[in-house]
Amino acid sequence: xxxxxxxxxxxxxxxxxxxxxxxxxxxxxxxxxxxxxxxxxxxxxxxxxxxxxxxxxxxxxxxxxxxxxxxxxxxxxxxxxxxxxxxxxxxxxxxxxxxxxxxxxxxxxxxxxxxxxxxxxxxxxxxxxxxxxxxxxxxxxxxxxxxxxxxxxxxxxxxxxxxxxxxxxxxxxxxxxxxxxxxxxxxxxxxxxxxxxxxxxxxxxxxxxxxxxxxxxxxxxxxxxxxxxxxxxxxxxxxxxxxxxxxxxxxxxxxxxxxxxxxxxxxxxxxxxxxxxxxxxxxxxxxxxxxxxxxxxxxxxxxxxxxxxxxxxxxxxxxxxxxxxxxxxxxxxxxxxxxxxxxxxxxxxxxxxxxxxxxxxxxxxxxxxxxxxxxxxxxxxxxxxxxxxxxxxxxxxxxxxx
Amino acid sequence: xxxxxxxxxxxxxxxxxxxxxxxxxxxxxxxxxxxxxxxxxxxxxxxxxxxxxxxxxxxxxxxxxxxxxxxxxxxxxxxxxxxxxxxxxxxxxxxxxxxxxxxxxxxxxxxxxxxxxxxxxxxxxxxxxxxxxxxxxxxxxxxxxxxxxxxxxxxxxxxxxxxxxxxxxxxxxxxxxxxxxxxxxxxxxxxxxxxxxxxxxxxxxxxxxxxxxxxxxxxxxxxxxxxxxxxxxxxxxxxxxxxxxxxxxxxxxxxxxxxxxxxxxxxxxxxxxxxxxxxxxxxxxxxxxxxxxxxxxxxxxxxxxxxxxxxxxxxxxxxxxxxxxxxxxxxxxxxxxxxxxxxxxxxxxxxxxxxxxxxxxxxxxxxxxxxxxxxxxxxxxxxxxxxxxxxxxxxxx
Numbered sequence: 001x002x003x004x005x006x007x008x009x010x011x012x013x014x015x016x017x018x019x020x021x022x023x024x025x026x027x028x029x030x031x032x033x034x035x036x037x038x039x040x041x042x043x044x045x046x047x048x049x050x051x052x053x054x055x056x057x058x059x060x061x062x063x064x065x066x067x068x069x070x071x072x073x074x075x076x077x078x079x080x081x082x083x084x085x086x087x088x089x090x091x092x093x094x095x096x097x098x099x100x101x102x103x104x105x106x107x108x109x110x111x112x113x114x115x116x117x118x119x120x121x122x123x124x125x126x127x128x129x130x131x132x133x134x135x136x137x138x139x140x141x142x143x144x145x146x147x148x149x150x151x152x153x154x155x156x157x158x159x160x161x162x163x164x165x166x167x168x169x170x171x172x173x174x175x176x177x178x179x180x181x182x183x184x185x186x187x188x189x190x191x192x193x194x195x196x197x198x199x200x201x202x203x204x205x206x207x208x209x210x211x212x213x214x215x216x217x218x219x220x221x222x223x224x225x226x227x228x229x230x231x232x233x234x235x236x237x238x239x240x241x242x243x244x245x246x247x248x249x250x251x252x253x254x255x256x257x258x259x260x261x262x263x264x265x266x267x268x269x270x271x272x273x274x275x276x277x278x279x280x281x282x283x284x285x286x287x288x289x290x291x292x293x294x295x296x297x298x299x300x301x302x303x304x305x306x307x308x309x310x311x312x313x314x315x316x317x318x319x320x321x322x323x324x325x326x327x328x329x330x331x332x333x334x335x336x337x338x339x340x341x342x343x344x345x346x347x348x349x350x351x352x353x354x355x356x357x358x359x360x361x362x363x364x365x366x367x368x369x370x371x372x373x374x375x376x377x378x379x380x381x382x383x384x385x386x387x388x389x390x391x392x393x394x395x396x397x398x399x400x401x402x
Numbered sequence: 403x404x405x406x407x408x409x410x411x412x413x414x415x416x417x418x419x420x421x422x423x424x425x426x427x428x429x430x431x432x433x434x435x436x437x438x439x440x441x442x443x444x445x446x447x448x449x450x451x452x453x454x455x456x457x458x459x460x461x462x463x464x465x466x467x468x469x470x471x472x473x474x475x476x477x478x479x480x481x482x483x484x485x486x487x488x489x490x491x492x493x494x495x496x497x498x499x500x501x502x503x504x505x506x507x508x509x510x511x512x513x514x515x516x517x518x519x520x521x522x523x524x525x526x527x528x529x530x531x532x533x534x535x536x537x538x539x540x541x542x543x544x545x546x547x548x549x550x551x552x553x554x555x556x557x558x559x560x561x562x563x564x565x566x567x568x569x570x571x572x573x574x575x576x577x578x579x580x581x582x583x584x585x586x587x588x589x590x591x592x593x594x595x596x597x598x599x600x601x602x603x604x605x606x607x608x609x610x611x612x613x614x615x616x617x618x619x620x621x622x623x624x625x626x627x628x629x630x631x632x633x634x635x636x637x638x639x640x641x642x643x644x645x646x647x648x649x650x651x652x653x654x655x656x657x658x659x660x661x662x663x664x665x666x667x668x669x670x671x672x673x674x675x676x677x678x679x680x681x682x683x684x685x686x687x688x689x690x691x692x693x694x695x696x697x698x699x700x701x702x703x704x705x706x707x708x709x710x711x712x713x714x715x716x717x718x719x720x721x722x723x724x725x726x727x728x729x730x731x732x733x734x735x736x737x738x739x740x741x742x743x744x745x746x747x748x749x750x751x752x753x754x755x756x757x758x759x760x761x762x763x764x765x766x767x768x769x770x771x772x773x774x775x776x777x778x779x780x781x782x783x784x785x786x787x788x789x790x791x792x793x794x795x796x797x798x799x
Contacts, residue, residue, distance in 0.1 A: 170762070178596065251704050252701060266595070273730040
């Protein structure tokens with residue numbers, strides 16, 4: 001039997017079965033199709049403007065390495081006119097980050113892009129190794145996640161760049177959609193799917209050009225393009241809620257390859273269905289919520305497969321929800337008994353009010369964005385999360401020194 | 403059960419009544435058998451009470467008419483049992499029966515004896531209710547076999563079952579269609595529909611409320627003589643259709659599946675169950691779980707398996723999923739009279755702005771067409787044929 005031919009060029013032998021739709025392609029066509037799809041994402045979402053300076057959040061892992069490679073290729077092929085810079089965060093984790101930073105340094109040479117490394121120690125006075133020494137391995141990913149989010153923005157600011165692209169892929173987005181459904185976090189659900197976060201009013205906007213790219217295809221692309229990337233996971237990453245969502249996604253993908261993209265689609269659509277009042281807006285719900293709250297999209301920030309949430313998060317949440325249920329039994333919900341004009345309450349079924357997307361999104365973004373009084377970083381609280389966490393850390397350090 | 407013992411001498415008194423030995427764990431409280439069954443019944447009665455307010459009696463003193471979807475699994479069985487208890491309770495107080503029930507079992511396969519026997523068991527156990535089996539002698543079976551995968555068949559069966567139940571409710575002139583979804587089932591449904599790309603229509607599926615039912619005239623097409631809901635599958639609804647409104651209600655939305663299974667094990671003379679029913683695998687049999695090939699699994703089954711574990715360990719997480727997604731709003735009216743286009747397969751409003759925004763489509767249909775097609779050129783003309791994103795996916799694989 002003759003070998004199967006590539007479904008696109010119909011001349012070369014098909015060597016790759018695309019994870020996304022199981023079509024059989026040759027190596028050259030796969031690489032081209034992958035790049036075309038990212039190009040399509042970039043142009044249809046109007047991510048960039050000519051002459052824009054863009055920082056690529058580079059960890060040395062497969063996603064950001066592929067992102068850098070594809071952006072460089074597309075920038076040259078389609079004349080985007082972008083000024084691309086690699087921006088790396090040094091969390092200060094020996095045996096993990098120092099090695100991956102070496103990869104980024106090689107990438108900078110390979111792709112002929114300037115590289116800026118921003119360290120947690122220079123930004124916060126703490127390396128992650130020191131944080132872990134102080135607070136232990138449990139919960140340290142919260143610190144790392146909060147710190148990194150700011151670090152990328154601050155690094156970009158140092159470079160005078162207003163746009164940071166990250167290597168988040170379709171699996172990451174799908175995972176976040178399921179995770180937020182599992183957590184019942186509608187507000188975050190509506191934020192997590194958009195391709196661009198932040199806008200003209202925020203100093204630095206973020207975007208995810210690989211939002212529709214499958215993780216498996218990213219790995220294939222890196223493999224066939226022989227890209228130089230670092231594949232060790234963070235040594236501190238624990239089991240997490242995210243892990244549960246991730247394994248579920250892997251199962252779904254096996255049943256129906258398009259499932260990942262389908263979840264992303266559902267997430268985008270559901271973002272528009274989130275009612276004005278988010279269930280997590282009540283401050284009494286969630287003692288553990290304060291440190292976990294993030295400024296914008298809560299999407300697996302570190303290169304780790306496991307994410308940044310402390311272990312047994314599901315158990316903690318279950319316990320908390322149970323406590324809430326008990327408390328609810330003792331209180332009268334005034335809001336429930338008063339008819340609200342903005343949303344169909346559970347008891348009002350015949351006439352569900354028609355709401356437009358504009359109204360829905362406006363209400364969800366109701367959090368007032370200000371600036372941290374201490375560091376000036378955007379925050380909905382007086383003191384931003386990073387500063388709050390730092391306060392705790394510094395208190396500990398002072399005691400230790402005495 | 404040592405119910406006659408005074409509270410002081412009990413080993414572990416029920417935290418609710420303090421009069422009986424606690425033998426069960428109900429939401430981390432040790433309770434007795436009676437308090438547990440009362441607790442479950444109360445969850446159902448509360449919803450039935452709300453439903454009664456929504457549905458005025460057709461004529462004074464006349465009972466309401468409800469159609470119940472029957473799967474022969476534990477949750478819909480528990481629903482039938484609880485509804486029967488409710489009627490018993492009213493009659494015992496010399497009040498008129500509050501409602502009549504027609505329970506419909508939709509079977510995509512040609513008649514099988516096991517199901518018939520179980521339905522007969524229902525008829526004997528609950529003589530006040532009517533039990534009906536809805537199948538069409540294998541015509542549907544043939545159509546389903548032409549679908550590309552087990553996951554695809556499962557999706558379509560779910561959609562058609564819903565259509566058929568709605569059509570039954572309309573043809574019985576019922577005031578509501580009652581579905582036996584537990585909290586767990588609703589949480590599964592939420593994530594399964596999300597995974598099928600059906601996030602947009604979730605509020606129509608999850609929430610209690612009115613939906614439009616497209617009722618077409620008796621067979622005018624030469625394709626088949628089967629009743630309306632079975633046929634339109636891959637075609638837009640024919641011109642001579644009209645729509646009716648039907649209220650869908652989920653009276654067991656506040657009870658977990660494991661609680662309903664426990665409930666059934668406690669009641670006297672429980673209804674018969676179909677042992678091959680998928681929900682039984684979710685119950686305990688772990689060893690059974692690992693062996694199935696992913697080729698034979700559906701998205702729904704993956705979710706059932708997943709939530710069986712979550713329910714065991716973290717029941718409140720399950721409840722929270724169902725509760726919060728129950729708050730998603732229906733973005734479009736879903737009212738066909740307002741020129742809103744409905745999906746020809748699932749009947750949910752077509753989300754045109756969602757299609758327009760969607761950027762993730764390219765490359766999917768590379769096998770059929772040359773690549774390079776613009777956004778949302780999602781395939782072979784189906785788009786214009788009025789099928790939503792999720793249904794397109796379901797039909798293709």
